Amino acid sequence: MAKILIVDDEKEIRGFLRRVVERLGHEAVEASDGVAALDVYHKEEIDLAFVDITMPKMGGIEYLEKIIAEDPGAIIIIMTGYPSADTIIKTIEDDGYTYIAKPFTVDLIEDLIGRGLAAREQKLKARK
Numbered sequence: 001m002a003k004i005l006i007v008d009d010e011k012e013i014r015g016f017l018r019r020v021v022e023r024l025g026h027e028a029v030e031a032s033d034g035v036a037a038l039d040v041y042h043k044e045e046i047d048l049a050f051v052d053i054t055m056p057k058m059g060g061i062e063y064l065e066k067i068i069a070e071d072p073g074a075i076i077i078i079m080t081g082y083p084s085a086d087t088i089i090k091t092i093e094d095d096g097y098t099y100i101a102k103p104f105t106v107d108l109i110e111d112l113i114g115r116g117l118a119a120r121e122q123k124l125k126a127r128k
């Protein structure tokens with residue numbers, strides 16, 4: 001079982017992702033902004049995170065930069081309802097795992113969780 005962090009200021013999005021995560025047998029942890037999410041990341045062993053770009057206090061790109069600086073093997077999936085070339089480029093430059101546009105399907109999320117967790121395992125193995 002993996003621990004998956006869901007960071008979004010929209011309750012409906014968090015609920016949707018939580019249901020997919022739990023149906024796959026994983027544990028979901030939620031945060032509604034980047035500051036709260038940073039706190040969760042420091043307290044819990046997070047295997048993968050879904051992170052919204054536009055949030056109060058701290059947005060997803062700033063959060064991504066902070067997490068990758070601390071844990072280069074972190075798997076961060078950036079989400080947005082307003083895709084733009086700028087944020088796609090920032091996600092790639094900052095080593096985000098991938099970038100997805102809302103609304104997304106259950107199939108896409110399930111596939112990303114599977115691939116993301118495998119990538120996390122590879123990165124942890126490579127570090128040893």
Ligand SMILES: [Mg+2]
Nearest residue numbers: 009052054055
């Ligand atoms: Mg938002």
